[in-house]
Amino acid sequence: MNVLFLAGFLDKIKLNRKLVMFHNYECIDHPNNFSRDNDPEDHIRFRPLPYPILSGIDVEYARPFKRGSKTTCMVFFVKSMLKYWKVILLCALGFVILFLLIFIAIYMVFILPKHPEGPTISTGFPNFQFTTRLATTRSSILFTTKNQPETTTKISATTLTTITTIAPDNSPNPPENFNIICTNGFQLVNGKCWKFISQYQSKNNSDLECQKYSGSGLATIQTAQDNLELQKFLKNQNVERVWIGLECLGNEDEKCEWDNQQGPLEEYSNFEPGFPTWFIGNCTFLDSATGKWFSADCFVDEMAYVCELPTTIEDTCEYNYADHCYLRNDAWITFQAALDTCHQQCSEMVSVHSELENRFIQSMYLDVTDQYMLWLGGLAAQQDYILWTDNSLNDYQNAENECLKYNGATLLDIRTDTINTALQSYLQNEKVSGPVWIGLYCTQTGSLGKCQWSFNRGNTVKVKQFADKNPNVTIGNCVYFDVSSKQWYSEKCTEKMAFLCEVPMTAEDSCVHNYNHNCYFPITSTPRTFAQSHLACQTKYCSDLVSIHSELENRYVASLFNHSGDTIIGGMAPTMNTVIWSDRSPAFYNNLKKMGGGNCLHMNVGKNDSTNGQWFSTGCSESYSYVCKRPTGIKCGTGYDDPS
Structure with missing residues (x-):
């Protein structure tokens, strides 16, 4: 019978005259009457086996047994097990624990679903929940939201929200059979969605009640046709007057503003002569019989009201607002993981473009009782300076304002x-x-x-x-x-x-630093923060903070500085692989080498080593030199400095 034992046991083993194997040796009996050193006791001799079983210590002789020993190999094995049972038990437990660890690792890697994670960079961002916004579908649109995963989350009106969005379908000739609809039981009237609420409320409470319906606000009246249609809408409601979303801070139309930052009262007004009258009240109601507008107290007077939503395109998504589907995602993950998840859903993290859209996002979470935070798809250098990850403006009506930056274009x-x-x-x-x-x-x-x-x-x-x-x-x-x-x-x-x-045609540009159809202006005389630099480029130098889109352009910008130090460039980065430019140009190039204590990007300049031209992120409130950039051929006119 062959049995394996540790070499350390050899001097404690008692064998009878049976064939036994120790390590790589076969034990055999010596011939009878064999003795060494006149020892009357027999010895057992070991000879190497012709093949290795276990590597071990070469042993030629074992300790002798007493003559007449009756101990067999099996008995020895049992006795050894009883003697060393603690060691054997610990080894067995070790194997069990190792097996469990391997099983858990396989389960975590291959069985549990994983959220996509970005690189393991410390950005200072905690884990928050988030939501996604997608374009609603027309009959010919390539992307549909009906198969997108939807989860449920909540938020209070004071917490930060997070969502993702896709740009709307701008097909030039949409099919005529796509359906423009109203949601939440609202009625389509003259291109608007209205809902009559008969319960009498103060004006402020009426607005709060409207918000519960997908973030809607009180009705607005922009044209005489709107006013007439609202009268017709109220004809069968048995109501004399209703709140509308207009407040006045004086006795002139110029002092009146539509609610939720929808602009001043400009093109159309239907106040009864003698109104608005601020000492009666700042709020406004419509008389359903005449269609005239009157002033009332916002807190004391109570009446019925009409809520208003924008129209949208029919889709199967749960949260359908203004031609977009919003998808809630309750996973508590990092900013980068949320951004990656949104991209996998063919969308972007949400950018908020109006007070009404912000109200709608809040209304998605009215069932939340606890206050918590959700990711928005934006980075803020300071309180009033936000860059959206989808490179969008605050709203499209700023397009004319954007053109004005280019010499009043x-x-x-x-x-x-x-x-x-x-x-x-x-x-x-x-x-x-x-x-x-x-x-x-x-x-x-x-x-x-x-x-x-x-x-x-x-x-x-x-x-x-x-x-x-x-x-x-x-x-x-x-x-x-x-x-x-x-x-x-x-x-x-x-x-x-x-x-x-x-803009009107102009002559060839005379700027000093002219490279690849752009003028560059390094500003070293007055260090500024990121937001101050951005404002100075726009208002003082008829330009924007520099955006960099190739290695050659990066080398050129770095060459503009003779001194060694850091300079601000026009980018912000939530993570190593995500750059957002302040001029809203696409981020095709990334030379970010290190994440620091903030999200604003700086460049190493004036260095004589490989770090020259490398980017790193740091706090947005620190002041440095900076670089402005504008296209060639733009004549800025009066009021601008010439940094050249």
């Missing part, structure tokens, strides 16, 4: 066929294929005479480039040019798309 004015043809050629050369805003605003369906170029540039529309059944103000009042069809279409002014600005 405006959205494009297309008055002749020659300009229209030149525009088509320009966009083709620039490889632009989607819709592009132009500076035209229409107030009546089918009438070119009711279309006006922005900034009071007249209503001369000689180019008949409108598509069939356009302009159509039921779709929207603003106009965009579709590159593929070469026609104009109506659209909501709040939609987001590319746009063209126009």
Whole structure:
């Protein structure tokens, strides 16, 4: 019988005259009458086996047994087990624990679902829940939200929200069978969604009640047609007066503002003569019989009210608002993991573009009793400075304001066929294929005479480039040019798309640092913080903080400085692999080497080693030199400094 034992046991083993194996040796009996050193006791001799069983200590002889020993190998094995049972038990427990650890590792890696994680970089971001926003579907749209995972979460009106979004479908000729709808039981009236609430409330409480319905606000009246349609809507409601969402801080129309930052009372007013009257009250109600508006006390007077939502496109998603689907995600994960998850859902983390949209997001979480935080898709250098990860503006109506940065430029004015043809050629050369805003605003369906170029540039529309059944103000009042069809279409002014600005022609640029069609201005005389640098570039130097889009451009910017140190560039980074530029240009290039104590990007300059030109993130409140950048050929006019 063959048995394996440890070499350390050899001097304690008692064997009889049976064949036994120790380590790599076979034990055999010596011949009878064999003795060594006149020892009357027999000895056992070991000879090496012809093949190795276990590596061990070479032993030629074992300790002798007393003559007549009756101990067998089996008995010895049992006795050894009893003697060393603690060691054997510990070894067995070790094997069991090792097996359990291997099983748990396999379970965690291959069985449990995982959230996508970004690189393991310490960014100072905690784990929060988040939500996703997607474009609603038209019948021809490529992406649908009905198969997207949806989870449930909650938030109070005072907490930070987090969501993801996809840009709306801007197909130039959407199919006619897509359905414009209202949600939450609202009724479609004259391109608006209204809901009558008969319960009498103060104006402020009425607004709070409206918010429970997808973040809606009190009704707004922008035109005489709106006013007439609201009267008709109230005709069968047996009500004399209703709150509308207008507050006045004086006795003139110019002192009146629509609720939720929807702008001042400008184009249309229907106050009864003698109103508004601030000493009666700052709030406004509509008389259902006459359609006239009157002042009332916001806190004391109580009456019925009408809530208003924007229209949207029919979709199967649970949270459908203003042509977007919002998908709640309750996973408590990092900012980068949330961003990756949204990208996997063909979406972006949410950017908030109006007070009403913010109210809607809050309304998604009305069932939450505890207050907690959710991720938003933005980075803030300071309280009033936010960069969105989807590179969007605060709302599309800022497009004209963006054009103003370029020497008072405006959205494009297309008055002749020659300009229209030149525009088509320009966009083709620039490889632009989607819709592009132009500076035209229409107030009546089918009438070119009711279309006006922005900034009071007249209503001369000689180019008949409108598509069939356009302009159509039921779709929207603003106009965009579709590159593929070469026609104009109506659209909501709040939609987001590319746009063209126009400025008068100017001479060749005289800036000192002219590189690849851009002028660069290194500012070293007055160190500023990130937000201050961004503002100075725009207001003082007719430019923006520099964005960098290639290794060659990065080398060029670094070469602008002779001194060794750091300089601010126009980017922010939540993680190593995510850069957002303040000029909202796409981030094709990333030279970020180190995450520091903040999210604002700086560049090493003036170094004589490999770190020259490398980026790192640091706090946004620290002051450094900075670099401004603008396209060549822009004449800034008066009021700007020449940093060259």
